[in-house]
Amino acid sequence: IKHPLQNEWTMWFFKQDSTRSWEESQIVVASFDTVEDFWALYNHIELASKLKTGCDYSLFKKGIKPMWEDTRNCAGGRWIINLSKNQRATELDNFWMEMLLLLIGEAFDQDSEEVCGAVVNVRAKGDKVGVWTRDAQNAAGILKIGDTLRRRLNIPHNIQIGYQAHTDSMVKAGSTAKNRYTV
Numbered sequence: 001i002k003h004p005l006q007n008e009w010t011m012w013f014f015k016q017d018s019t020r021s022w023e024e025s026q027i028v029v030a031s032f033d034t035v036e037d038f039w040a041l042y043n044h045i046e047l048a049s050k051l052k053t054g055c056d057y058s059l060f061k062k063g064i065k066p067m068w069e070d071t072r073n074c075a076g077g078r079w080i081i082n083l084s085k086n087q088r089a090t091e092l093d094n095f096w097m098e099m100l101l102l103l104i105g106e107a108f109d110q111d112s113e114e115v116c117g118a119v120v121n122v123r124a125k126g127d128k129v130g131v132w133t134r135d136a137q138n139a140a141g142i143l144k145i146g147d148t149l150r151r152r153l154n155i156p157h158n159i160q161i162g163y164q165a166h167t168d169s170m171v172k173a174g175s176t177a178k179n180r181y182t183v
């Protein structure tokens, strides 16, 4: 018997294809709802650190698309952890795996309902790992999720993590939006 997860999750892969739109470049890899099927998928795909720059992985609750416009995302935002360039070789893959385990393990207790998914952006200017939540106005829930991230990912205190509302990110394409919250 396989060990069921509380939610079903879908892993997405993004690679900008000049002949297709941004949305059409988001590809579903697989969905899973057991621990065993998570590991089968995780062990089957490339590590984030091995992806070409410009690529993303996203893990979202089944049915939620990894984009601002999805009705479950549009009023929300994301905690963003910015990594330095040299952290790709040493920390990116562990960070991303730990993030995946926090999500599928419902590590945010009663705030797990707020969580929509997580994204890892592999970028030349520095990789990013983020957790998307559904309501940018829910300060209490967002701050608790941020504290859990800092604690469970052992984020050193000299690295600040900020929460940006998607409505701010949408209009600030290219540059980073302002932080609504920081922990």
Ligand SMILES: CN(C)c1nc(=O)c2c([nH]1)N([C@@H]1O[C@H](COP(=O)(O)OP(=O)(O)O)[C@@H](O)[C@H]1O)CN2C
Pocket: 022, 023, 066, 067, 068, 069, 121, 123, 173, 174
């Ligand atoms: C439905 N739709 C078009 C749409 N819906 C979206 O949800 C969405 C986008 N477009 N994104 C586009 O990617 C660019 C890079 O953002 P980046 O987060 O990859 O980060 P970088 O600037 O490459 O570091 C963004 O500027 C935006 O153009 C990003 N994004 C999340």
